[in-house]
Amino acid sequence: MITLDQINLSIGGKPILRDVSLRLQAGKTLGIVGESGSGKSMTALSIMRLLPQGAELSGKVTLEERELTALGERQMCAVRGAEVGMIFQEPMTALNPVQSIGDQVAETLLIHGAASRSEAARIARERLARVGLTSDRFPLDRYPHELSGGQRQRVCIALAIALRPKLLIADEPTTALDVTTQAQILGLIRELVREEGMGCLFITHDLAVVAEMADDVAVMKAGQVVERGATDALLHDMQHPYTKALFEASRHCPVRIPQMDEAHLLEVSGAVRDYTLRRQRLFGPRPSFRAVDGVDLRIRRGESLGLVGESGCGKSTLTRAILGLEPLQGGEIRLDGQTVTPDMPADLRRRMQVVFQDPYGSFNPRHKVSRLLSEPFHLLGRPADLDARIGEVLEQVGLSSADADRFPHEFSGGQRQRIAIARALITRPELIVLDEAVSALDVSIRAQILDLLAELQHRHGLTYLFISHDLTVVRAITDRVLVMKAGRIVEQGETEAVFNAPSHPYTRALLEAAPVLPLAAE
Numbered sequence: 001m002i003t004l005d006q007i008n009l010s011i012g013g014k015p016i017l018r019d020v021s022l023r024l025q026a027g028k029t030l031g032i033v034g035e036s037g038s039g040k041s042m043t044a045l046s047i048m049r050l051l052p053q054g055a056e057l058s059g060k061v062t063l064e065e066r067e068l069t070a071l072g073e074r075q076m077c078a079v080r081g082a083e084v085g086m087i088f089q090e091p092m093t094a095l096n097p098v099q100s101i102g103d104q105v106a107e108t109l110l111i112h113g114a115a116s117r118s119e120a121a122r123i124a125r126e127r128l129a130r131v132g133l134t135s136d137r138f139p140l141d142r143y144p145h146e147l148s149g150g151q152r153q154r155v156c157i158a159l160a161i162a163l164r165p166k167l168l169i170a171d172e173p174t175t176a177l178d179v180t181t182q183a184q185i186l187g188l189i190r191e192l193v194r195e196e197g198m199g200c201l202f203i204t205h206d207l208a209v210v211a212e213m214a215d216d217v218a219v220m221k222a223g224q225v226v227e228r229g230a231t232d233a234l235l236h237d238m239q240h241p242y243t244k245a246l247f248e249a250s251r252h253c254p255v256r257i258p259q260m261d262e263a264h265l266l267e268v269s270g271a272v273r274d275y276t277l278r279r280q281r282l283f284g285p286r287p288s289f290r291a292v293d294g295v296d297l298r299i300r301r302g303e304s305l306g307l308v309g310e311s312g313c314g315k316s317t318l319t320r321a322i323l324g325l326e327p328l329q330g331g332e333i334r335l336d337g338q339t340v341t342p343d344m345p346a347d348l349r350r351r352m353q354v355v356f357q358d359p360y361g362s363f364n365p366r367h368k369v370s371r372l373l374s375e376p377f378h379l380l381g382r383p384a385d386l387d388a389r390i391g392e393v394l395e396q397v398g399l400s401s402a403d404a405d406r407f408p409h410e411f412s413g414g415q416r417q418r419i420a421i422a423r424a425l426i427t428r429p430e431l432i433v434l435d436e437a438v439s440a441l442d443v444s445i446r447a448q449i450l451d452l453l454a455e456l457q458h459r460h461g462l463t464y465l466f467i468s469h470d471l472t473v474v475r476a477i478t479d480r481v482l483v484m485k486a487g488r489i490v491e492q493g494e495t496e497a498v499f500n501a502p503s504h505p506y507t508r509a510l511l512e513a514a515p516v517l518p519l520a521a522e
Helices: 041-046 071-080 103-109 118-128 149-160 178-197 207-212 231-236 241-250 315-322 346-350 370-374 386-396 401-405 413-426 442-460 471-477 495-500 506-515
Strands: 001-011 014-024 029-033 055-063 084-087 169-172 199-203 216-221 224-230 264-276 289-300 306-307 330-335 352-355 429-433 465-466 480-485 488-494
Touching: 001 041, 001 149, 001 264, 014 029, 014 041, 014 199, 014 216, 014 224, 014 488, 029 041, 029 178, 029 370, 029 465, 041 055, 041 084, 041 169, 041 199, 041 413, 055 103, 055 429, 103 149, 118 149, 149 178, 149 241, 178 199, 178 506, 199 207, 207 231, 207 241, 207 370, 224 231, 224 241, 224 346, 241 442, 264 465, 289 315, 289 330, 289 465, 306 315, 315 429, 315 465, 352 413, 370 401, 370 413, 386 401, 413 442, 413 471, 413 495, 413 506, 465 471, 471 495, 480 495, 480 506, 488 495, 488 506
Parallel strands: 029 199, 029 216, 084 169, 169 199, 306 465, 306 480, 352 429, 429 465
Antiparallel strands: 001 014, 001 055, 216 224, 264 289, 264 330, 480 488
């Protein structure tokens, strides 16, 4: 159906893709895997001809006997959306925040002149229902911010399939989703490919997802396809060292040396957090939503505790309360015996730090690394040895003290996450909250960051609260795990015990939803 023949791409004279040749049949899924920068997304953008200025593309892209590389921009505009649809990684940035979901799906039909305005609205309703957003719960006048991450991704899929394209390109469509939502989205894409007879180019860095989704797989490194074949055959008989390295990184478990004390560093007792909702009628009462409902947890010094659950279960709300960023309506949080509140003393706040999911989004791009690392001291007071501390923490996370004079955009994703960890370390805390700290990283960089976290924990006696929807990561890095659902802890215990013999139906559902790599790669 679609064939890429000897595709070469350079931008500003720098080679990006080299001799990329791929073939995808209708009704089949081709997975493209590789590290960040391997050329996966640029391959997809080359098909769409959505390339930056200064790009030079050669080779042939053929869609059902039609050579896309020979088309002009006006002709390609007619192809995009109609014959080739694309699902992007981050739905909140892919969707227009000031336009309703119905208007956004209908817009595709109107731009291509495929329907009148009333007919476009009807088709938009059908497409949204097709992806599980039925009219009784999700009217066309809903806005993206009123939907969950998984629901927004479904809108993006409805946009991509509005005109029933021949090719669907899915670029990391489930990276930011929890395991149950991911399973739903993957199932939906498989169903669409089968029922609509379209071809699917599925781009991901997650080999477990590829093992579950793709009929065939191509492995890319440095802009080249280094190995390809039927998915089952390739994963069980890998030939290229890079493919084997990716597989090992996907299963990587850092070496951890237990050094827990019996004393508890963090204690949460009966935590309750309510949010007030808007009134349903003008003079009616204001309803409330209980995001955290009587949560108890304890973390010993030197322990790694995992907190897992679906989006909306209350993990982030509980985290903000633990960090003293939001007040509780009931219960208490104590760090080493001292009560944690939004107005707690600066020294108590110093002893807790956080590493966020997206380091680039949490950094001011106009500030150099030295300024970014010193931010925690804006509230705590500048120490006399700040410059020495900056150099010290950069060295500890595997960077150079000279990196203090560079800007965030000059680093790779993995290096930026190291800088985020350095910022958390600079106040010499005792507890670090890691909020989806590795979910956006490819498997090899993720393995390096997990090793770094294990090494830093051993060196400094750190205590970790690890929040993640990636159950493989939680299993690799934590001593105990808590499972959260609808604001409550429904199961807790030693990590291996919970994973091997879950007692709660919800925990079993999470584990069953998680994609799993083949056991052997020999």
